[in-house]
Amino acid sequence: MTRLFATDGGTAMTALQTLQPLIDTVQGCLVLSSPDDGRIVSANQLASILLACPHDELLDRSMYDFLPHPADADAIRQDLDAHSMIYNRGMQLRTVNGRHFDVQLSVRKVSLNDAAMLVFSFSDRTEAKVMSQLLDYERQLVQRSLNIVKTLKEEGSQSQDEDRLTGVAGMHRMMAAAHAETSRVLRYGGTLSILALVLVNAPDMVPREDDGSAYNHLLRLAASLCLQSIRDSDLVARRDDNTLIVLLPSTDMNGASELARRLITSLRQLTFLYQGEEHQAAACVGLSELRPDEAGPKPMLERLEYALQKAQEGGANYIIRLP
Structure with missing residues (x-):
């Protein structure tokens, strides 16, 4: 002994x-x-x-x-x-x-x-599996992006329904899904939650130096991690300010909080290289939920925005809930 x-x-x-x-x-x-x-x-x-x-x-x-x-x-x-x-x-x-x-x-x-x-x-051991899946997904996304670039004009605008950089949904599709899920809850009952995730230590995007590669690489990893963590009924989208939005049908605030904790824990295992130095990924999360008396997603989205703002004020690993 x-x-x-x-x-x-x-x-x-x-x-x-x-x-x-x-x-x-x-x-x-x-x-x-x-x-x-x-x-x-x-x-x-x-x-x-x-x-x-x-x-x-x-x-x-x-x-x-x-x-x-x-x-x-x-x-x-x-x-x-x-x-x-x-x-x-x-x-x-x-x-x-x-x-x-x-x-x-x-x-x-x-x-x-x-x-x-x-x-x-x-x-x-699931962390090693997730990392392997993330790397495979990263390679697929790179190839997918190259194929899209070949078929779109250089000055073309980003698709409203799909995000070219990360492969997740665009906000046009996200808003359509939010309205549809709100209608489903009003008709049949149930729950609807939404999550917003922001990287808090993302490298500066300096196109003239590195074409934003470190920034884009980390954003793609975060998006793919969200995709790996959700169900088929959920939807991930990227907003113009690079906030990742996750719509969670049939999920209450406790379920959304558990997903937020898993995402933050998994992100902390990721590292990225920027200007020759290794950095650890980190994020903060805002959460909201559709209330029984609400007939549309707008109030829920407004609370989500405020929760995310408070989480950003707190910094890395903060999760703010506004049901």
Whole structure:
């Protein structure tokens, strides 16, 4: 068993408090738990995000609660008894909301001030899949853009129904869909939400220097990430100010908020090169929802604009809801 902290008369809890800044800087999810019942005694914020559980509530749970099947916990215990360590095993975890996701999991027994503990570390394999899909989609978009350029005049205006740069819908199509979905809600009931996402650290667009390539590249990645995250019934569009709008039929504010959190978390995994330096992508999001007494989408869109303005004032990773 590996010793994490030298015995000097202090308690294991004191040692954990000392180690917490180090735990928070680990690149990946890290959870320390009791070997008997799996009760979590420490974790970093990334673990809290992927398990969809607030950090304070996470400390009241067992790590085994996040395994889809009771047999998984028994298998981990047996393997640790036999080998003292599990390394980079492909398996599934489950969020508090019941969503399953693939991870690479490592577990090891350690001693912290003579108290035995288990250290769980894991990474979300779906991120690698998303990045691969984003790169494939990026190549498709580049080819698609080249084909469009060949067939359109240089001075031609952007299509009202489709955005040439990103491949998402234009605002003409978005507004038509918003009116149609509002009519559907009025006729049959249900919910309708809308999301606006803005990149907050996008590079300056300087056409004479780089033709805006870094800016356009990041915008295409953000648009493709939105497309990868929505259902067939949803619609993504780009506005003239490069705001990405996502129309979400049959979705309430809680569902829209969950999508916003997923998009911001995924965007933070993206990096881009600008003027020889690597930068991390970041965004803020405004949300709104159609109210039962509204006969058209205009009030919802006005609230969306105000929510986005407040989110931009807050900065990176802000989500403002105005139902």
